[in-house]
Structures are given as structure tokens and as C-alpha cells.
Amino acid sequence: MTHFTSRQQWGLLLILGAILILQAVRHLPLPDPGPESLPGRAEAASPGQGALFLAGHPLDLNRANLDELTLLPGIGPKRAAAIIRYRAQKKGLGSLDELGEIPGFGPKLIERLRRIAFCGPLAGP
Numbered sequence: 001m002t003h004f005t006s007r008q009q010w011g012l013l014l015i016l017g018a019i020l021i022l023q024a025v026r027h028l029p030l031p032d033p034g035p036e037s038l039p040g041r042a043e044a045a046s047p048g049q050g051a052l053f054l055a056g057h058p059l060d061l062n063r064a065n066l067d068e069l070t071l072l073p074g075i076g077p078k079r080a081a082a083i084i085r086y087r088a089q090k091k092g093l094g095s096l097d098e099l100g101e102i103p104g105f106g107p108k109l110i111e112r113l114r115r116i117a118f119c120g121p122l123a124g125p
Contacts, residue, residue: 060120062092072117074109093119 004012059068061083069080082102087093096114099105 058115059117061096061117062087062120062122072113074112079104092122094122095119 059072061069066077066080066084069075069083070077075083079102082104083093083099086098086102090098093099096110096117096119098119099110099113100107
């Protein structure tokens with residue numbers, strides 16, 4: 001029979017607690033886009049977008065801020081800033097295909113992002 005030290009028991013408890021929290025966050029519903037999610041405004045991103053992405057939910061490119069965009073593979077601060085500039089100029093992204101109009105975004109990167117990102121609905125006039 002294996003005996004764990006007190007330190008090992010606390011470590012296991014901590015790991016199990018983290019797993020339970022991640023599972024709970026993963027099943028949270030995505031927030032409904034509201035007036036605060038106007039396309040083209042980086043500051044309008046939901047504060048929970050990054051946490052939801054890390055829990056397995058796709059990231060809305062029309063709502064994500066710079067820090068959240070850099071969570072995506074292949075997107076560093078420069079590419080994230082380019083997305084935000086483009087989004088501001090065009091009043092939001094209509095589809096992921098529009099990323100191809102931004103220098104540095106090729107077909108392979110856009111295909112990779114299709115599984116983990118989307119362009120949420122744009123606000124009407």
C-alpha cells in the first residue's frame with residue numbers, strides 16, 4: 001500500500017481542485033454580445049474572453065482585446081495590433097477570410113485559426 005506524505009497529499013488536492021475549476025469554466029455559456037461589443041473597439045472585449053478561450057471555447061475576433069488575441073497560436077503582439085487596426089477601419093471582421101487582407105496573414109494561419117476563432121455578429125446601423 002502506498003503512503004503519501006502530507007506534502008504530496010496537498011499537491012494532489014491542489015491538482016484535483018484545479019481540474020474541477022477548469023471543467024466548471026469549460027461548461028459556462030458564452031456571453032451574449034451586447035451594445036458593449038461594438039466591432040472595431042478593442043476596449044469593448046468581454047473580460048472573460050481569454051478565460052473562455054483557455055477553457056476550450058473559440059475566441060471571437062470582433063470582441064477580443066490585444067492580450068486575448070495573443071493567446072492564439074501564431075498571433076503575437078504585432079499581428080494582434082494589426083487585427084485591431086483592421087477591425088477598427090472596417091468596423092469589424094465579417095469572416096476569418098478577411099484576415100488575408102492583413103499583411104502577414106497567409107492561408108495556412110487562417111486555416112489554423114478556423115478551429116479556434118470566429119467573427120461574431122456585427123452591430124447593425
